[in-house]
Amino acid sequence: MNDLDLDNLLGAEDDEGPRRRSRGSRSARTRSRRRQRRQRRKGFVAFFIAIVVIVGVLGVGGYYGYNWIRGVAIPKDYTGQGSGEVIVEIKDGQSATEIAQTLVEQGVVASERAFINAVGAAGKSASLQPGEYKLRKGMAAASAVPLLDPKRRLQTTLTVREGLRLSQIFQQLSTATGKPVRDFERAAKDAEALDLPSYAKKRLEGFAFPATYEVSPKSSPEDLLAAMVARYKKAAEDVGLVDGARRVGHTPLEVLTIASIVEAESGSKRDMPKIARVIYNRLQRTPPMLLQMDSTVMYGLNKFGVSATHADLRSKSRYNTYARPGLPPGPITNPGEDAIKATLKPADGPWLFFVTTDTKRGITKFTDSQTEHDKFVEEFNRNQAAG
Numbered sequence: 001m002n003d004l005d006l007d008n009l010l011g012a013e014d015d016e017g018p019r020r021r022s023r024g025s026r027s028a029r030t031r032s033r034r035r036q037r038r039q040r041r042k043g044f045v046a047f048f049i050a051i052v053v054i055v056g057v058l059g060v061g062g063y064y065g066y067n068w069i070r071g072v073a074i075p076k077d078y079t080g081q082g083s084g085e086v087i088v089e090i091k092d093g094q095s096a097t098e099i100a101q102t103l104v105e106q107g108v109v110a111s112e113r114a115f116i117n118a119v120g121a122a123g124k125s126a127s128l129q130p131g132e133y134k135l136r137k138g139m140a141a142a143s144a145v146p147l148l149d150p151k152r153r154l155q156t157t158l159t160v161r162e163g164l165r166l167s168q169i170f171q172q173l174s175t176a177t178g179k180p181v182r183d184f185e186r187a188a189k190d191a192e193a194l195d196l197p198s199y200a201k202k203r204l205e206g207f208a209f210p211a212t213y214e215v216s217p218k219s220s221p222e223d224l225l226a227a228m229v230a231r232y233k234k235a236a237e238d239v240g241l242v243d244g245a246r247r248v249g250h251t252p253l254e255v256l257t258i259a260s261i262v263e264a265e266s267g268s269k270r271d272m273p274k275i276a277r278v279i280y281n282r283l284q285r286t287p288p289m290l291l292q293m294d295s296t297v298m299y300g301l302n303k304f305g306v307s308a309t310h311a312d313l314r315s316k317s318r319y320n321t322y323a324r325p326g327l328p329p330g331p332i333t334n335p336g337e338d339a340i341k342a343t344l345k346p347a348d349g350p351w352l353f354f355v356t357t358d359t360k361r362g363i364t365k366f367t368d369s370q371t372e373h374d375k376f377v378e379e380f381n382r383n384q385a386a387g
Contacts (some may be wrong), residue, residue: 075113081143082108082136087154087218092130099128103144107137114141124148131155132216155216160228162210162336163263165299169208169334173224176215187221194222194229197236199252206256206331207232235337244344248280253330255343260331263339264295265354267362272342274366278351283326289352291321299332306359307384358383 086106090099096119100112109115118141119125131153135144158176160169170184188194191202200207208225209232215224236242236252245255258279266272282289294308300319301312313320319328351366355376360383365376 075117076111077114078110078138078140080138080140082139084137086135086137087132088135088148089132089218090128090130090148094128094130096125096128099148103135108135108139109141109144110138111141115144118142118145122146129153132218153216154218155214157212158215159212160208160210160334162339163333164210165333166205166208167302169228173215173221177219177221177224178217179221184221184225187225190222194226195233196229197233197252201253201330203330204229206260206334208334209235210334210336235340239337239340239344241340241344248344248346254327256335256340257327257331259335259339259343260333261291261293261295262342263335264299264333265293265356266339267356267359267364269338271354271362271364272339273345273347274349274351275354275364276343276346277349278354278366280346281350281352285352288325290323290325291327293321296321296328296332300328306356307380355380 086108088102088106088108090102094102096116097112100109100115103109103115104112119128121142122145124145127150128148129150131150132155133148133152134154135147156176158172160172164172166188170181170188173179173184174181188204189202191200191204194204196202196204196207204225208228211228211231213224213227213231241255242252245252248255250258258276261279262272262275266275279291282291294306296319297308297312297315297317298305300317301315303312308322313322315323318324319332321328349366350368352368353370353373353376354364354366355373356362356364357376357379365379367373367376
């Protein structure tokens with residue numbers, strides 16, 4: 001091979017070399033572009049997934065955020081008037097929020113906020129008064145608010161008048177509360193629970209003070225009777241019963257027993273001090289006179305009336321003051337403050353007898369003469385016969 005041929009050969013190789021490098025360069029660029037496209041696709045997919053995730057997070061957060069805001073702005077509430085019956089007690093000094101808590105706990109309203117909003121909308125926040133109210137379960141808050149009007153309170157005002165026996169008071173309390181009389185009879189035997197004075201000798205008669213009381217279906221017999229005893233103790237303290245009893249020479253129980261007879265026998269408040277004086281005069285005689293009070297005889301027989309019969313006067317009861325000297329064993333009524341005051345400060349006078357000659361008009365006549373007393377009795381009989 002000559003030099004020319006060799007050069008041609010080498011030149012051919014030199015010419016081929018660049019062409020090969022050119023094809024290799026194009027392949028590299030193609031691969032690079034493919035990698036870039038793949039990377040762009042991956043980037044787009046990642047971006048898309050990120051967007052989906054972000055949207056999802058925002059969507060879930062927005063849902064719960066909406067519900068949270070809605071729960072604050074539009075609190076959970078029932079609809080309609082509810083059903084059944086619930087007795088709700090509002091205690092003295094409770095705020096609207098505390099009342100709302102009670103209503104939620106008892107299933108009346110769905111949420112505290114719903115009730116508070118309803119109270120505010122009705123302008124009733126200042127009119128929520130302590131007491132017991134009848135509502136229903138599952139009520140719309142706006143329907144519950146009107147049922148808490150003080151005029152709808154279940155408490156009833158019960159006035160126990162002076163001179164009633166315990167058996168009569170039990171009947172009144174039973175009617176007011178719907179509880180049976182036997183529950184009050186049972187409660188009356190628990191002197192410790194009622195906090196009776198020691199001188200009461202564990203008997204409630206005479207210590208159930210006549211006054212006006214708030215009574216509701218939820219009031220227990222024990223609570224009601226204890227309230228009456230507490231009211232008695234306050235009245236006894238006000239009039240100075242214990243010290244006053246010492247001044248008139250009797251025990252507190254004896255004074256209350258005399259006051260109960262004064263209450264039963266008097267036709268009017270003005271006669272009470274005179275009737276008390278008659279009782280003291282009879283007890284202070286030497287020897288003491290029998291009291292001879294029809295009211296005590298009737299009490300011992302569990303009868304009612306203003307005049308005992310001859311058969312009644314033969315009673316063996318310890319309350320028969322026609323047969324037994326001195327005072328009966330305890331009070332025969334529950335006297336009021338006027339009768340207690342009259343017993344502690346009796347009128348001055350020599351009277352040994354009194355007769356209510358006209359029961360309709362409450363006219364009572366007093367005397368220290370047996371003869372005049374008998375005339376008064378005849379007058380009483382004529383008035384009774386005339387009706």
